[in-house]
Amino acid sequence: MTLDLTGQHTLVTGGASGIGATVARRFASLGAHVIVTDLNDDAGAAVAAEIDGEYHHLDVSSSAEWEALIAPHGALDIVFLNAGVSTRLPGHEPSDEPLSEVTDAAYRRIMGANVDGVVFGARAVLPKMIERGSGHIVMTASMAGLGAIPFDPIYGLTKHAVVGFAKSLGQLVGPRGVCASAICPGFADTNIVSADMKAMLDLMNVPMMSPERVADTVITAIEANRPGSVWAVWGDLPIEQYEPTPAFNGLITRP
Numbered sequence: 001m002t003l004d005l006t007g008q009h010t011l012v013t014g015g016a017s018g019i020g021a022t023v024a025r026r027f028a029s030l031g032a033h034v035i036v037t038d039l040n041d042d043a044g045a046a047v048a049a050e051i052d053g054e055y056h057h058l059d060v061s062s063s064a065e066w067e068a069l070i071a072p073h074g075a076l077d078i079v080f081l082n083a084g085v086s087t088r089l090p091g092h093e094p095s096d097e098p099l100s101e102v103t104d105a106a107y108r109r110i111m112g113a114n115v116d117g118v119v120f121g122a123r124a125v126l127p128k129m130i131e132r133g134s135g136h137i138v139m140t141a142s143m144a145g146l147g148a149i150p151f152d153p154i155y156g157l158t159k160h161a162v163v164g165f166a167k168s169l170g171q172l173v174g175p176r177g178v179c180a181s182a183i184c185p186g187f188a189d190t191n192i193v194s195a196d197m198k199a200m201l202d203l204m205n206v207p208m209m210s211p212e213r214v215a216d217t218v219i220t221a222i223e224a225n226r227p228g229s230v231w232a233v234w235g236d237l238p239i240e241q242y243e244p245t246p247a248f249n250g251l252i253t254r255p
């Protein structure tokens, strides 16, 4: 059965390129109206025009921009909190020196996009979803939110944060009709992975997915509608719900 999003109101952050643009196109192809948002206005507006959606500039790390964007809208049906960056500043290649080249600005930039972006986004859209008693928030975490990513520990920090946030928020708002979940893709062929990194991963035989496969994972999460669920996808392995070991599953649940 194909998911039917006819008449649904959706919003995608980081929708100008890569995974966000692909998911925006997928939502539109399933019938949804899509609000595409990004920092990159030219590319974001082009994606929105292509799918008959609307484009808004949104720096996800700004709570003021979130509030201004969401205020005029009614409850959204699906919000894809996806915008993200790696620690590497544009034009700067990382060195092997642990953390020494991470400036305060670089640290604030990644925390702002990857952590503040999902928290401010969820905080802005949740009240109207809860009032209506329905909605789905999907967050883009990463395999780096489940395991180690030695070449960018701060990226790993942010994505573990997103996984923990989605699991916990899912349990909090699930009983009120809203589903929060996270996806954890392995490497996908987008701009966030530099050409040098792609070459290195290729040498290591690490699989590089298409962004379409990540979009499949988003659709799987929406169809499953399981609050607090985390969905892993790596290469051409099956898309799987990631579960903690039974001993640690459900140690704290809502009363």
Ligand SMILES: NC(=O)c1ccc[n+]([C@@H]2O[C@H](COP(=O)([O-])OP(=O)(O)OC[C@H]3O[C@@H](n4cnc5c(N)ncnc54)[C@H](O)[C@@H]3O)[C@@H](O)[C@H]2O)c1
Pocket (backbone or CB within 6 Å): 013, 014, 015, 016, 017, 018, 019, 020, 037, 038, 039, 040, 058, 059, 060, 061, 082, 083, 084, 085, 086, 112, 113, 117, 140, 141, 142, 143, 184, 185, 186, 187, 188, 189, 190, 191, 192, 193
């Ligand atoms: N490509 C991968 O291998 C991979 C794997 C796992 C997770 N991810 C995650 O997927 C998400 C999407 O990345 P992508 O791979 O499509 O890369 P991408 O660079 O193609 O897309 C990221 C988009 O986010 C936007 N963005 C960055 N900072 C922003 C901000 N502060 N406010 C608003 N928009 C901002 C960029 O302009 C860009 O359009 C990220 O969260 C990334 O961490 C990517």
